Amino acid sequence: MNAAYVFRVAFRLDPDGASADPDRFETTVEIPAVEPGEEGWLLFRDRLWRGEVGDAPSARRFLGERLGVEVVEVDFRELRTDRTYLEALETEIAADPDRFNADDVDEVLHKYLGSSIHVRE
Template sequence: MEGRYVFGVRFRLDPTRDVTVDPDEFETRLSRPAETPGEEGWLFFRDNLWRGDLADESHFRELTAAALGGVTVLNVDYRAFEVDAAYREAFRAAIAADLDAFRADTVDEVVRKYLGSSLEVDSE
């Protein structure tokens, strides 16, 4: 069972010595493993996303900069929540078990509310 959040990141290198870099800005794809549904940390999507976008981009840029070793992060955008079929099933079951916490009537409403249309299931 696997799940991961995927982000696009644009960052800049700011050398601290008498060196230059060219180019000094880069774009990359950053993946973050998703916690097992129901376990501590599994609500990452609820705490950080809203309608398929980052809820607080400034805060998330700071977290990303720290995770990347202190580079200057210019932009982070949420791209997808990639899961396998087993993760999707467990994820939906964990949401269904506590719909009131999400202020929603259905699992699909929760998924749309936080992830937009960016839940991608790997069928392999």
């Protein structure tokens, strides 16, 4: 299984005893997706809504901690996944759709990821 949450982030450098010009940079960040059912697999539910970042300040802190910089802007791009991971994700969601306040797997995926799932082999 291979999957990652892809974000575009802008971050700022504020070095001690120095200056940077430019001091703002943009990059793409991939956060490996945790295997469905394992601790941390609900990143999509906890961070996203309709294919967008659900809570920008929280997402900036989340990504800033991983990058070690001050993230000033974040946009969700996609869940980049292989077919095996997507099937495992769907199976885990189907086991308890009430956890997501939804009727079925398709509703859950749309509710949190919108149309931002890209299957790649």
